[in-house]
Amino acid sequence: MAALMKKTEAPLVLTPGDDFERLFLAEYRKVVGIAQRILGDRQRSEDVAQDVFAALHRRHAAGRPSSAWLYAAAAHTALNAARATRRRQRREASDARATSPLRTGSGLAADPHSVVEQKERRDAVRAALARLPPKAAAVLALRYGGLRYAEVAGALGVAVGQVGTLLARAEAAFRKEMGR
Amino acid sequence: MKHLEDGLMRRLIDEPEDVAVTARRHIESCALCGDRYRSIAANAHAAGVAFALDAADVDLAMAWRRAAQQRAVSAVAAKTARASFVNVNGALVKPLAALAAAAIVLAGFAFTPLGSMAQSFLTIFEPRQFVAVGLTRQDMKDLGGLEGLQSYGTMRELVRPQNIAVADVRSAARISRMELRVPTIMPVDVPRDIRYRVMTQGAAAFTFGAAKAARAAAQQHRAYRAMPARLDGTTLQIVLGPATVITFGERALSKDAGQRRSDEDALPAGLVIAQGVAPRVTSTGATVQDIVAFLAEQPGVPAGLARQIEAIRDPSTTLPIPIPIDRASAMQVQVQGVNALAIGDNTRVGSGVMWQKSGMVYGVAGTMPLNEILAIADSLR
Numbered sequence: 001m002a003a004l005m006k007k008t009e010a011p012l013v014l015t016p017g018d019d020f021e022r023l024f025l026a027e028y029r030k031v032v033g034i035a036q037r038i039l040g041d042r043q044r045s046e047d048v049a050q051d052v053f054a055a056l057h058r059r060h061a062a063g064r065p066s067s068a069w070l071y072a073a074a075a076h077t078a079l080n081a082a083r084a085t086r087r088r089q090r091r092e093a094s095d096a097r098a099t100s101p102l103r104t105g106s107g108l109a110a111d112p113h114s115v116v117e118q119k120e121r122r123d124a125v126r127a128a129l130a131r132l133p134p135k136a137a138a139v140l141a142l143r144y145g146g147l148r149y150a151e152v153a154g155a156l157g158v159a160v161g162q163v164g165t166l167l168a169r170a171e172a173a174f175r176k177e178m179g180r
Numbered sequence: 181m182k183h184l185e186d187g188l189m190r191r192l193i194d195e196p197e198d199v200a201v202t203a204r205r206h207i208e209s210c211a212l213c214g215d216r217y218r219s220i221a222a223n224a225h226a227a228g229v230a231f232a233l234d235a236a237d238v239d240l241a242m243a244w245r246r247a248a249q250q251r252a253v254s255a256v257a258a259k260t261a262r263a264s265f266v267n268v269n270g271a272l273v274k275p276l277a278a279l280a281a282a283a284i285v286l287a288g289f290a291f292t293p294l295g296s297m298a299q300s301f302l303t304i305f306e307p308r309q310f311v312a313v314g315l316t317r318q319d320m321k322d323l324g325g326l327e328g329l330q331s332y333g334t335m336r337e338l339v340r341p342q343n344i345a346v347a348d349v350r351s352a353a354r355i356s357r358m359e360l361r362v363p364t365i366m367p368v369d370v371p372r373d374i375r376y377r378v379m380t381q382g383a384a385a386f387t388f389g390a391a392k393a394a395r396a397a398a399q400q401h402r403a404y405r406a407m408p409a410r411l412d413g414t415t416l417q418i419v420l421g422p423a424t425v426i427t428f429g430e431r432a433l434s435k436d437a438g439q440r441r442s443d444e445d446a447l448p449a450g451l452v453i454a455q456g457v458a459p460r461v462t463s464t465g466a467t468v469q470d471i472v473a474f475l476a477e478q479p480g481v482p483a484g485l486a487r488q489i490e491a492i493r494d495p496s497t498t499l500p501i502p503i504p505i506d507r508a509s510a511m512q513v514q515v516q517g518v519n520a521l522a523i524g525d526n527t528r529v530g531s532g533v534m535w536q537k538s539g540m541v542y543g544v545a546g547t548m549p550l551n552e553i554l555a556i557a558d559s560l561r
Binding site for chain 1: 224231244
């Protein structure tokens with residue numbers, strides 16, 4: 001896991017070659033975790049993570065990206081992906097009821113009802129998240145993706161003292177949406 | 181007494197070491213702040229439960245390999261010039277991605293109405309491999325003048341396939357009852373406009389009829405070689421699908437894309453990935469060799485084509501893919517550890533590859549160079 005960012009730590013500067021690989025290996029899991037809080041789907045979350053690192057690789061020659069940039073990009077890219085999915089689903093014919101067992105990496109789930117319940121819970125979380133303002137959704141994804149307050153602050157571009165306030169408000173709004 | 185801000189109380193839950201001890205003492209002694217703290221904590225607990233995920237770990241090594249491959253493909257894509265659409269003898273050369281290669285051939289089989297199967301010069305057997313059959317412009321002209329299969333017998337639709345648009349790969353897998361493979365790498369300029377279509381299984385039967393064939397030839401005033409007795413009355417049962425087609429960037433693959441003339445109008449890369457249960461043809465009598473020999477000897481069939489078909493060592497497991505040799509080239513390659521047929525057009529605008537593995541036929545085609553298509557095909561998981 002990456003070392004915690006201190007408030008005064010200079011932005012990470014990439015140099016070609018090994019630095020990108022080190023950053024990838026250090027931060028990939030966290031980036032996937034942030035995306036997965038929003039998308040709820042591991043495969044799509046890894047797709048988002050791959051897109052984010054590809055974008056970082058393209059940008060490094062032009063700027064001074066940082067881990068904070070990485071985290072913010074993960075949240076925003078995942079939110080965009082979630083919105084695009086909802087738009088596409090509204091356009092296309094809906095599929096059959098989601099009652100079939102879900103195929104996982106270890107094969108079919110042994111308990112279809114449990115799988116359906118889990119999916120419904122995850123879908124409810126995603127839907128509630130989608131109804132929040134983007135900043136509130138992002139702060140939830142970043143915090144529950146494993147970032148400390150200083151990292152969340154860096155990703156959102158706010159003072160660390162504001163993170164608690166943003167988080168408390170986002171959680172209150174989220175709980176209200178879940179109760180709808 | 182100054183009450184505590186919500187943000188401070190919230191941080192006290194997550195990072196107490198960063199909050200002054202006096203804050204906790206205040207909460208314990210202030211009814212208002214205590215109630216507020218408990219409410220904030222309850223919201224935090226609810227969110228924590230909602231966002232908790234299973235502890236399944238990421239395969240970091242595979243993720244890095246995927247990222248490295250993506251960078252390699254992107255580097256190739258960045259260097260690849262998008263060809264202009266040029267006039268050849270007054271006619272626009274259309275992007276081959278919409279015409280050639282596995283995905284289109286498979287999609288064509290998958291979504292062609294069964295009745296039009298009668299138009300095919302060759303029927304489908306049980307392909308385990310594919311070979312290119314080169315056609316000149318004259319060959320294609322000659323073939324266009326031939327009568328369709330319906331002149332030699334009677335086609336009956338047994339099961340009509342359904343063509344269904346679905347929202348995502350999971351829905352496609354559920355409806356097709358197939359374990360679908362998706363690419364793990366993708367060039368950065370392939371649009372994320374993804375469409376999924378499923379063709380359910382279909383079946384048809386075709387019965388050869390010598391009398392009908394003779395009558396048709398007489399009515400059309402054309403020469404005809406009599407149908408052998410062992411072919412007359414033979415019924416072929418053709419089973420197609422299920423199959424799934426995933427398209428990325430349909431606009432880039434549309435037929436009218438060929439109308440664009442300038443680089444300013446160049447489209448982003450389009451991609452088609454098709455996969456389906458290998459087609460199967462069963463026969464009540466005649467063998468594949470009998471059928472091929474009969475059709476190939478009919479007057480009007482290009483001699484070069486007939487020789488190529490007859491040269492196929494095992495026609496019962498080999499599907500010939502027609503390649504217009506003045507506009508495309510083909511070669512045998514390896515994909516996913518098996519032999520595959522790769523097709524590329526001469527403008528280097530489109531290419532594709534098709535292969536069979538474990539009873540499934542796969543095709544990948546797109547408006548991109550062949551090395552990118554092969555990388556995508558190899559990445560299917």
